[in-house]
Amino acid sequence: MNHLPFEEWLLNNNRITLEQQRDxxxxxxxxxxxxxxxxxxxxxxxxxxxxxxxGFTMRFQARLAERxxxxxxxxxxxxxxxxxxxxxLLMWMIGPYLASFxxxxxxWISVVVGWLVFVGTTLFALIDAGAVILRMIPKFLxxxxxxxxxxxxAGVGLLWSVSIWRFVRAPQxx
Amino acid sequence: MTDExxxxxxxxxxxxxxxxxxxxxxxxxxxxxxxxxLGEPETAEDxxxxxxxxxxxxxxxxxxxxxxxTWILSIAAHYCIDRLRKKKFSVFSMDAEDEDGTPFEVAxxxxxxxxxxxxxxxxxxxxxxxxxxxxxxxxxAVIMRYWYDYSEVEIxxxxxLTVSAVKSRLHRSRKALAGMWQEEKSRAHPExxxxxxxxx
Numbered sequence: 001m002n003h004l005p006f007e008e009w010l011l012n013n014n015r016i017t018l019e020q021q022r023d024x025x026x027x028x029x030x031x032x033x034x035x036x037x038x039x040x041x042x043x044x045x046x047x048x049x050x051x052x053x054x055g056f057t058m059r060f061q062a063r064l065a066e067r068x069x070x071x072x073x074x075x076x077x078x079x080x081x082x083x084x085x086x087x088x089l090l091m092w093m094i095g096p097y098l099a100s101f102x103x104x105x106x107x108w109i110s111v112v113v114g115w116l117v118f119v120g121t122t123l124f125a126l127i128d129a130g131a132v133i134l135r136m137i138p139k140f141l142x143x144x145x146x147x148x149x150x151x152x153x154a155g156v157g158l159l160w161s162v163s164i165w166r167f168v169r170a171p172q173x174x
Numbered sequence: 175m176t177d178e179x180x181x182x183x184x185x186x187x188x189x190x191x192x193x194x195x196x197x198x199x200x201x202x203x204x205x206x207x208x209x210x211x212l213g214e215p216e217t218a219e220d221x222x223x224x225x226x227x228x229x230x231x232x233x234x235x236x237x238x239x240x241x242x243x244t245w246i247l248s249i250a251a252h253y254c255i256d257r258l259r260k261k262k263f264s265v266f267s268m269d270a271e272d273e274d275g276t277p278f279e280v281a282x283x284x285x286x287x288x289x290x291x292x293x294x295x296x297x298x299x300x301x302x303x304x305x306x307x308x309x310x311x312x313x314x315a316v317i318m319r320y321w322y323d324y325s326e327v328e329i330x331x332x333x334x335l336t337v338s339a340v341k342s343r344l345h346r347s348r349k350a351l352a353g354m355w356q357e358e359k360s361r362a363h364p365e366x367x368x369x370x371x372x373x374x
Contacts, residue, residue: 010348011344011345011348011349032356032360033352033353033356034352035356036352036353036355036356036359037348037349037352039297039352039355040301040348040351040352040355041348043294043297043298043300043301044301044316044320044351045320046294046298047298047320047321048298049202049203049206049321050205050206050209050210051201051202051205051206052201052202052205052218052219052222053215053219056197056201056205056219056222056223057194057197057198057201059219059223060194060197060201060223060226060227061194063223063227064190064227064230067227
């Protein structure tokens, strides 16, 4: 059986003329499928809402509180496991060194002192070299180059300060 | 600014009381959607609660240019679709609507014709049972269209579909429902079908 255009009218809830309504009624008397379509459409258009059992909001609040506690507990456990894992890893990595340090502390202390002395003397040497270079350079640089250099430093400094200020200032609005 | 917008804004700033107001306002539509999707009052309650929890956790993602109702119903629909896909419901109980005077259905106290009202209720229950045979997304589209009067555009936004896909899903579902309805009627009244005709 040809359901067109009746199927279209029923599916789209089209506005139809009185003549079309008569044709549709005639078609519905003979077509079980279109009748079912019309009937289901009618039932759907009168669909009713169902409501939850009383106390839904209170049950939600209880559930939310439970979920928050569970979340907090999960975070706490996560942090504890992370810290413990980190400590175990650290011990595993420095364990051999720690054992040898405990076994012979004098050797280790002399190594550390030697290293500190090396760092100190290197630093002093670098400062001396820097001072010499600073004394020498002004004789080779013209005043104009100094001007450019100082302006560049000032510009970079300003840019840096503005960037820091923009990143750290409190957010305005949401 | 409407009350709803104010509640959303306050809830986004961490005010739990404001979110409770939203739960109070939307519990019925959300529960109804879950019930129509899942079919069982207990499962629907659980799904509705989970919907609100998800909304609470993702409130910072809510775009205030959209309607809060559409947003939360979209969460509910997606949750129910996922749930239906994960678990095939073997039993589709209609307990809550089978008995007269059920506490959950909003009855029409001013009905002038109780018999006609009873037939209507029976038809609604039958149709609700038939909904379970539709694909989960098709079911969500039908529910949003007929229970919430959503436009095809709103359904498309909520279900992340194109408008033409929504149209074709709605048509397919309506045809499938009509087919099942027809089948069920002829099974229930085989002798009536041959003699009787429907008049609208």
